[in-house]
Structure formats: C-alpha cells, structure tokens
Amino acid sequence: MADEPIVVGIDIGTTKVCTLVARVEGANNLRILGVGIEPSQGIRKGNIVDLQAASQAIGRSIEKAERTSGMEITSALISLAGSHVSSVNSRGVVGISGRAIDQEDVFRALDAAQAVAIPHNREIIHVIQRGFVVDGQDGIRLPVGMHGYRLEVEAHIITAGAATVENLRQSVQASGVQASHFVLNPLASAEVVLSDTERQMGAVVCDIGGGTTDMAIYIDGDIWHTMVLGIGGNHITSDIAHGLRLSISQAEEVKKQYGHALQEEIDERDSFSTRIFGEENPVEIRRKDLSMIIEARVEEIFDLVLQEIKRSGYDGLLPAGVVLTGGASQLPGLRTLASQVLGLPVRVAKPENLLGLADQLYSPAYSTSVGLLYWAMMMSEAAPAAGGGRRSHRKGGNPTLDTIKNWLKRLLP
Numbered sequence: 001m002a003d004e005p006i007v008v009g010i011d012i013g014t015t016k017v018c019t020l021v022a023r024v025e026g027a028n029n030l031r032i033l034g035v036g037i038e039p040s041q042g043i044r045k046g047n048i049v050d051l052q053a054a055s056q057a058i059g060r061s062i063e064k065a066e067r068t069s070g071m072e073i074t075s076a077l078i079s080l081a082g083s084h085v086s087s088v089n090s091r092g093v094v095g096i097s098g099r100a101i102d103q104e105d106v107f108r109a110l111d112a113a114q115a116v117a118i119p120h121n122r123e124i125i126h127v128i129q130r131g132f133v134v135d136g137q138d139g140i141r142l143p144v145g146m147h148g149y150r151l152e153v154e155a156h157i158i159t160a161g162a163a164t165v166e167n168l169r170q171s172v173q174a175s176g177v178q179a180s181h182f183v184l185n186p187l188a189s190a191e192v193v194l195s196d197t198e199r200q201m202g203a204v205v206c207d208i209g210g211g212t213t214d215m216a217i218y219i220d221g222d223i224w225h226t227m228v229l230g231i232g233g234n235h236i237t238s239d240i241a242h243g244l245r246l247s248i249s250q251a252e253e254v255k256k257q258y259g260h261a262l263q264e265e266i267d268e269r270d271s272f273s274t275r276i277f278g279e280e281n282p283v284e285i286r287r288k289d290l291s292m293i294i295e296a297r298v299e300e301i302f303d304l305v306l307q308e309i310k311r312s313g314y315d316g317l318l319p320a321g322v323v324l325t326g327g328a329s330q331l332p333g334l335r336t337l338a339s340q341v342l343g344l345p346v347r348v349a350k351p352e353n354l355l356g357l358a359d360q361l362y363s364p365a366y367s368t369s370v371g372l373l374y375w376a377m378m379m380s381e382a383a384p385a386a387g388g389g390r391r392s393h394r395k396g397g398n399p400t401l402d403t404i405k406n407w408l409k410r411l412l413p
Helices: 051-069 103-113 162-173 185-193 196-201 233-244 248-258 287-312 334-342 364-382 401-411
Strands: 006-012 016-025 029-039 075-080 086-095 122-134 137-140 150-161 178-184 203-208 213-219 222-229 271-274 283-286 322-325 346-348
Touching (some): 006 162, 006 364, 029 051, 029 364, 075 162, 075 185, 086 103, 103 122, 122 222, 162 178, 178 185, 178 364, 185 322, 185 364, 196 203, 213 287, 233 287, 287 334, 322 364, 334 346
Parallel strands (some): 203 322, 322 346
Antiparallel strands (some): 122 137, 203 213, 213 222
C-alpha cells in the first residue's frame, strides 16, 4: 500500500478549478482520495486575466483536496487550454550507420524533431511521435532492434504562449505546489473518453468547456492534429442573457433547467417564467425562443469544429466520428445537432470505473480532471524513480530529454 503512487491533477478551467488526488491501485485503477472543486475567478478562455483572483481560486481548490485526502500536495499535473495553444507536425532525422537501432537513437530523432523554428515567446508542451521511417520504409511503430542507416520520426509538437504558461505556473506555485507538467485539455480528456478502437479507426475528441472548445484528432492510435477554439458554453449563456434580458447567473440557470439545442424538439406550448430586466413581475418565456438562441450558437460552434477538421486534411479518415465531452456537452439536443452539422457519428462520454470519492466526477464536465490523473499515472509508471517518495511526478515544466522519454514510453505500443 505504501509504495502505490499518489497522483495529483489540477484542472484550471474558465468555469471551475478542480483538484483531484488519487492512489493508483493495481494495473489501471484509480481510487479518488481527495476532491477540491471551486468556481474559477480571474480566468477567461483558458487565459489568466487576474493573477491574484486566479491564485486564490486555485488555492481554495487545492486546500479542499488536501482536507478531504488528508495529504499535503507538493506537485501536480496542470491542464492547459486557450487560443494561445498551437501545433505543428515536424520530422527529425538521425544517422544510424547500419547497426541495430536502440532507444537512444529514437530519443535523438525526437530531439531533432524539436529543432523547428519556434518563436522565443512560445514554449513546447508536448512532443508526440506519430510514426517512424527506417531507410525509406514508413509506417513503422517501434524501430528499436531494426537495422538501418537513417532513422526518421514524424512528431506532433504542441506549443503554448510562454507568458501564459508562466502565469499558470505562478498561480499554482502561490499555493506551494509545483507544476510538474502541463497537459493539453483534449489529450487529458481522451485518456478517459476514447476507446482503443476509436483511436485506431480515427476519431475526434471534442471537449466543450466554458470558455474554449478543445479538439484532438486520433488516427492509427496516435495524435495527428490538435486545436483550441476560443468559444464555449459561456458564449451560449451570454447569448441567452442578451437575447432574453437576463443577468448572466439567471441565464446560466435557465440554460441548465430549460435549455435545448434543437428548436424542432420543443413543444410550442412549453414555457417558463423568470424575472427579466425592466420588469417588476416574472415574465413567461417560450422555451422555443430560448432554444432558438441556443441552437444558433451551438450550430456556430460545430461549424467552426467542422472547418478545423477540414483544414487538418483528415476529414475523410474519421469513421469512428466525434466523441463529445466537457460541461457544455450535457445540453439536451446538442449531440443530435452536432451529428447533423458534422455529418459524422457522435456520442457523449464521461469518466467511468473510478473508486473512492468519485460520485460527483461521473459527468462530462470532469473528463479533463480525471484524465490528468491517468497522465500522471502513466508518467509515474514510465519514470518510477523520478519523483522520490510518495510524489512520483517530474519537477520542472520544460520538456527535457527525460520528459520526452516519458511521452515516448507512454505512446509506444
């Protein structure tokens, strides 16, 4: 029991901060020991706009998780989103001189793939291998042990605004917690919601949060494309507030209680009463009018998602369709509308098979939060000696060669 790793993830979103502490049990089980959920402050579209307010919200979330788990949190994996995130595909080439390829050659090739022209104001978050080429033969998954003279790797490199990442790091460190690594939201969510078959066949993970919609395209088991769109559930709430003359808090409540993404599924006679600006008494509002506002914005979100899928060039390689997750994916009718706009099969997914204090986590809103724990678990498996003691996380946020080795071990079959 004592040597079972403890993993910690902090999901810093536009609407909530969620800190989770879990113990790894057995091969692939997580027992949730501590949960700290706190409304976000000072964060907009994944970016920190008020460092002090954000630090305080993160601090309260960490404190709650420490109190429920009875443990002190010293380091954690942190979620990352926002329109400052971008990705590029790159190739790295190294010479082998005819001998058998070993792990170090693979790491050297990945290192070479990193040598792309990245502006000084950007930081590399992930370097993920997509496949290898040995002496012109492509489609190789694991080249170790093969003989050759030239080894190439195709890598997917995800970068983020260095200042934004540093602000996140500072806001977490204000609570005495080290940011051991940053993980892009849809990659964390994918660990929870994607099946192995979907990864192989070709699928899109689409995580619709409060401020952003985060996408990752998986083909042949690997990540081929990632993108963060600066639009999410809060835009729907804002549209309702403006369209029906409500406060933001009222609009959010109305959206959750009466919202539907498809007008055609709402009865003409359905209505609800609420107090609007400029009226002393509650006013009756038709649900169809509310649905019209929601449908317009949801359609726009999925139009942007479709544009991004087409821009990636992989739109014909996604037979497994789209897996929706994130808080906004729970809106009734949203899955049907997504399928209509995208022309692909769509399902909504949430975390499952958790042990311990997991009751409130069985919701699409917590896919990223739980996914961070799986990433932390795989990092601890890849480098059991890296953390020391009960915290088996790597320190430092920059992608060293050792860190790249972790991701390689995670993604190789």
